[in-house]
Amino acid sequence: MESTSSATASSDPELDLIKQIRTHEVAIAELGSLSSSRTVFQKNGHLFFRTSIQKATSSEEKQLDQAKAKLEKLNSQ
Numbered sequence: 187m188e189s190t191s192s193a194t195a196s197s198d199p200e201l202d203l204i205k206q207i208r209t210h211e212v213a214i215a216e217l218g219s220l221s222s223s224r225t226v227f228q229k230n231g232h233l234f235f236r237t238s239i240q241k242a243t244s245s246e247e248k249q250l251d252q253a254k255a256k257l258e259k260l261n262s263q
Contacts, residue, residue: 203257210250217243 217226217239227234228242 200257200260203253203260206253207250207257210246210253213246214243214250217246 220239222239224239225236226239226242228237228245
């Protein structure tokens, strides 16, 4: 059953990108609600690394911009 659902999800790259964009937007909002002195953990591959809120937010914004650019490119074809 799982292979069917993953095949369905990967067959619509536009929907996957929209989900990625929403995920990054939520992550940025969550990071924005934390106090600036707090440290956070950011996933890199299969591992989590401790980082600052500013660095994590910057990384999420970069990934959000990349996902939006991919979606724009996909829609312009």
